[in-house]
Amino acid sequence: MLSTTELEIEASGLGRIREKVEAGERLTFEDGVALFRCPDLTALGALANHERERRHGDLTYFNRNVHVNATNVCEATCIFCSFSRLKTGDPAAYTMSLDEAVGRVKALRGELITEVHIVNGLNPDLPWDYYPDLLRGIKAERPDIHIKGFTAVEIHYFAEKYGMSYEQVLIKLREAGLGSLPGGGAEIFHPRARKKLCDDKVGADGWLEVHRVAHRLGMRSNCTMLFGSIETVEERVDHLLRLRSLQDETGGFQTFIPLRFHNENNRLRRLPEVTGYDSLRTMAVSRLLLDNIDHIKAYWVMLGIGIAQSSLWYGVDDIDGTVREERIYHMAGARTPQEMTRKELIGLIRQAGRIPVERDTLYNIVAEA
Ligand code: V47
Numbered sequence: 013m014l015s016t017t018e019l020e021i022e023a024s025g026l027g028r029i030r031e032k033v034e035a036g037e038r039l040t041f042e043d044g045v046a047l048f049r050c051p052d053l054t055a056l057g058a059l060a061n062h063e064r065e066r067r068h069g070d071l072t073y074f075n076r077n078v079h080v081n082a083t084n085v086c087e088a089t090c091i092f093c094s095f096s097r098l099k100t101g102d103p104a105a106y107t108m109s110l111d112e113a114v115g116r117v118k119a120l121r122g123e124l125i126t127e128v129h130i131v132n133g134l135n136p137d138l139p140w141d142y143y144p145d146l147l148r149g150i151k152a153e154r155p156d157i158h159i160k161g162f163t164a165v166e167i168h169y170f171a172e173k174y175g176m177s178y179e180q181v182l183i184k185l186r187e188a189g190l191g192s193l194p195g196g197g198a199e200i201f202h203p204r205a206r207k208k209l210c211d212d213k214v215g216a217d218g219w220l221e222v223h224r225v226a227h228r229l230g231m232r233s234n235c236t237m238l239f240g241s242i243e244t245v246e247e248r249v250d251h252l253l254r255l256r257s258l259q260d261e262t263g264g265f266q267t268f269i270p271l272r273f274h275n276e277n278n279r280l281r282r283l284p285e286v287t288g289y290d291s292l293r294t295m296a297v298s299r300l301l302l303d304n305i306d307h308i309k310a311y312w313v314m315l316g317i318g319i320a321q322s323s324l325w326y327g328v329d330d331i332d333g334t335v336r337e338e339r340i341y342h343m344a345g346a347r348t349p350q351e352m353t354r355k356e357l358i359g360l361i362r363q364a365g366r367i368p369v370e371r372d373t374l375y376n377i378v379a380e381a
Contacts, residue, residue: 017058024055029300033059039301044249047297053289060296060327064308068329072366073307074357075373077127077333080116081340082146083107086133088165090199090210092241094277094344096133107135110142114149116337117157125154127333127373130161131196131340134213140174144188151189158191158373160234164222165197168214178225186231192373193226195234195269201254202247209241220258227264232374235265235305239294240273240286248294252301259304266375267307267330270294272314276345288319292326299327307375313338313348317360324364330371331357 014022021030029043039047050056085105086096097105108116117128128150147159162170162185170181182190199209201216214222223233235255239248259265272286299308309330312320320331336351352360354370361368370378 020052021055021059024050024052026050026052026055026059030059033063033300036303038303041249041253044252044297044301045245047300048245048248048293053293053296056293056296057326060299061325063299064327064329067306070365070367071329071369072324072361072364073330073369073371073375074354074361075127075333075371075378076123076125076354077129077373078116078120078125078336079129079131079338080113080150081337082113082130082132083135083138084133084339084343085135085137087136087169088134088210088213090213091279092199092209092238092273093340094274095340100135100137107138110145110149113146114153117150118153120154125157125334126378127158127160128154129194129335130159131163131194132166134166134169136173140170143170144184147185147189159189160192160194160373161185161190163194163197164219164233165213167193167222167226168218178222179229182222182226182229182231186229190231192231192266193223193233195236195265195267196271198236198251198255199238200241200243200247201251202243205241205243205247209238209243216254220254223264224258224262227262232264232266234267234269234309236269236271237294237298238271238273240290241280241283248297249301252298256302256304259302263304265305267309268298268302268305269309269311269332270298271311274314274344274346277343288316288322291315291319292323295323295328296326312352312360313342314346316348317352321360321364324361324366331361333357 084095084097085100085107167181171178198219226233237251272291275281275283307330308328310320310323310328311332313335334351358368372378
């Protein structure tokens with residue numbers, strides 16, 4: 013006999029997909045579109061939660077991290093971005109000196125941070141040495157800290173600007189202390205949407221190739237999707253399936269992070285705010301389609317704390333970290349705090365009925381909280 017939840021899933025038209033999920037069968041493009049088009053969020057959430065609990069039970073991961081955005085000067089003209097400034101000297105453009113950037117980490121002396129997350133603009137005025145020097149400077153201060161830094165877009169830019177292959181860039185950065193790559197810059201891979209969103213930065217194939225090379229070198233990385241701007245549901249599914257294909261090849265992605273579009277201070281400000289409903293369904297569909305990626309992360313800074321917490325029942329098993337000094341989303345209108353304490357994160361996870369687990373960047377367990 014079917015349980016009440018199974019009956020609800022049947023009634024929502026997702027019965028066949030439920031059978032596939034339970035049999036461990038891979039979902040297709042059409043299944044992905046059907047999941048996005050299903051209005052019954054509760055049924056979709058139950059399906060994603062089934063998968064989440066099968067993999068992780070109640071465990072919910074977080075870490076203690078700090079963000080360093082060393083420059084917002086950026087040659088790219090992505091229309092969704094509120095963080096970047098085209099040229100050095102433009103109002104609100106900034107570039108930290110190495111002392112200043114390393115000083116952000118130095119200031120944490122004694123605090124139990126395990127990760128520095130670095131994402132920058134594509135700054136035409138900086139010499140190559142700035143980047144390895146930044147990594148070495150941070151490592152000299154805190155050899156214990158894992159540096160997750162530079163999106164695939166930055167790696168591609170370094171390769172072109174300084175005349176190296178992706179492999180050479182990654183090896184040099186790794187020698188200077190880079191541990192893994194964050195998932196940013198993926199946006200939406202489909203050429204129609206990508207052309208509108210970010211015509212002058214690396215395309216889907218280049219983004220994927222950087223991660224392919226990083227994985228081949230034994231580095232782990234994350235992946236993302238910017239959702240809720242001008243993309244269609246089909247383009248979201250296409251994006252997720254391209255990530256799934258690369259993961260079949262390499263197995264190097266650790267976590268997928270759906271990034272909710274924020275509409276303030278950028279050229280897409282006329283678009284409506286992305287709803288909580290859309291955020292939850294996007295996370296649920298991601299959990300179901302990305303059958304080969306272990307973790308789905310709710311980045312609370314951009315989702316809002318309430319949705320991030322609710323998402324723990326919609327496929328999500330990771331809530332990111334303490335995130336001090338975030339700039340990219342706060343310049344785009346995020347109203348979330350600049351940081352959360354470990355205690356606050358643990359409280360949010362427990363209040364949602366889940367078990368908090370502090371992890372490091374590579375998902376080694378630091379402590380069961
Ligand atoms: O690539 C920029 C996004 C990304 C906006 O790997 C925007 O653990 C919404 O890479 N509205 C950078 N999104 C952030 C990033 C990241 C964040 C958290 C965790 C990890 C990880 C990586 O931010 C960009 C772009 O997709 N972004 N502007 C905006 N207005």
